[in-house]
Amino acid sequence: MPRLVRLDDVWRMLDACLAGYEKILKPHRWNVKHGGRTYHEVPLGEHGRRKNPEIETGHIRGLVRFFEIPESCYSQFLDLS
Amino acid sequence: MTGQAAAIGTRYPLLFSYRDTLFGTGLVLEVQVTNGRALCVQEAKDEYWIYGINPGGMAAHGATPDEAHTAFRRAFSHILIDLANEAETFDHFQTAVEKFFNDTNPGYEGEWQQAILAVRRGDVTLDGVPMVPANSPRSIRVTIKQVEQVTPQDNSAQLQYLLAA
Numbered sequence: 001m002p003r004l005v006r007l008d009d010v011w012r013m014l015d016a017c018l019a020g021y022e023k024i025l026k027p028h029r030w031n032v033k034h035g036g037r038t039y040h041e042v043p044l045g046e047h048g049r050r051k052n053p054e055i056e057t058g059h060i061r062g063l064v065r066f067f068e069i070p071e072s073c074y075s076q077f078l079d080l081s
Numbered sequence: 082m083t084g085q086a087a088a089i090g091t092r093y094p095l096l097f098s099y100r101d102t103l104f105g106t107g108l109v110l111e112v113q114v115t116n117g118r119a120l121c122v123q124e125a126k127d128e129y130w131i132y133g134i135n136p137g138g139m140a141a142h143g144a145t146p147d148e149a150h151t152a153f154r155r156a157f158s159h160i161l162i163d164l165a166n167e168a169e170t171f172d173h174f175q176t177a178v179e180k181f182f183n184d185t186n187p188g189y190e191g192e193w194q195q196a197i198l199a200v201r202r203g204d205v206t207l208d209g210v211p212m213v214p215a216n217s218p219r220s221i222r223v224t225i226k227q228v229e230q231v232t233p234q235d236n237s238a239q240l241q242y243l244l245a246a
Contacts, residue, residue: 002128002142026163037184040160041139058130062140065132065188 004054005078007045010063013077017069032063039063092196093121093146093205094245095131096213101158102226102235103165105174109226111235112161112178116219118245119153120193121146134193135219136160137186146207150242175223182221193245200246207244215245 014021014032021034023042030042042063045053057080064074074080097119101112118134129149133139141156143149161178168174197215199205226235 002125002130028159029163031163037138038181039138040136040163040181041141041156056142058124058132058142059140061130062132062138062186062189066137066186068188 002056005057007055008052009077013074017073039066089123091123094193094196095119095242096245097242101161105165111224111226113222116217120189132189134186134190136182137184178223197245210244212246213243
């Protein structure tokens with residue numbers, strides 16, 4: 001079972017570490033846009049959209065590397081190890 | 082596959098080729114990608130993640146490399162459907178798909194290159210998965226398909242992935 005993080009913690013991390021990002025709700029996932037680029041695969045959480053769901057950590061590892069967010073910033077909000 | 086017995090943290094550099102047939106407004110669309118790049122990482126027992134390099138904006142997981150790849154393939158198709166739903170014209174769709182595919186994940190690209198070296202040394206293999214040169218040319222083609230060109234072959238999803246060496 002993959003490790004999980006709270007989606008609200010992901011948004012808090014992006015608020016602090018990726019200024020000017022935009023989150024866009026799609027039918028089956030969130031998109032995160034920044035600087036003309038899009039990360040397409042932030043899950044809604046199990047059983048679809050819920051308030052502050054838990055999502056698999058790997059999706060967010062992919063996101064922070066895609067946008068080259070420094071570990072010194074994201075690690076204040078999320079444990080992605 | 083040897084990955085079942087491989088150490089946690091083992092990295093597998095993959096190349097994949099997919100073909101998707103989608104329906105737009107009054108159009109049948111075909112997206113054919115060749116030698117997309119992805120990195121499969123065993124992150125825990127029975128937990129493999131595939132991180133896209135090209136396309137870089139996606140990841141998927143499964144209990145085995147095959148399961149992770151199936152999830153990755155499915156997510157890829159779903160993203161194309163999202164892009165088709167948003168596009169007002171064929172040109173918009175083509176531009177969006179090419180941008181999605183060509184947008185590299187720089188954070189995993191270095192590890193993908195390192196993983197190739199491990200494959201070349203013979204430290205990493207995937208049973209039943211052929212090896213191909215890592216510098217095999219990458220391409221994407223988005224076309225409008227005429228109804229007369231649609232065949233039963235369009236019903237079968239292309240699921241090929243290979244180990245880059």
